[in-house]
Amino acid sequence: MHRAAYLFLLSTMLLWGGNSVAGKLAVGHVSPMTxxxxxxxxxxLIMLPVGWRTFREDWPELRRHWLLVAGLGACGFT
Structure with missing residues (x-):
């Protein structure tokens, strides 16, 4: 198994757990939208360095189908 896989699994666990703790601490102090x-x-900020090169390579295709990408992003967000 690659070391990078363990690093990604560990960072996922830490970020997910940290998100839960930060959410509980922020109740009443920070608005939900903030x-x-x-x-x-x-x-x-975390994903940009990982995917910037691929994003630049795929930019013409993304720009051509921007409406579909935006719709799928909106469905995923809501």
Missing amino acids: LVFLRWVLAV
Whole structure:
């Protein structure tokens, strides 16, 4: 097994557990929309270095089907 797989599994567990703890601590102190926004910003900052090269390579295809991608993203978010 690759070491990277263990690293990704460990980071997933830590981020998921940390999200639960942070959510419980933030109740009453931070609005839910602010908490969701900050979670998405953190997710983008973590995922951007991982997928930036692929995103640039696939940009023409994504731009051509932007409406479908946006619709699928909206369905996944809601």
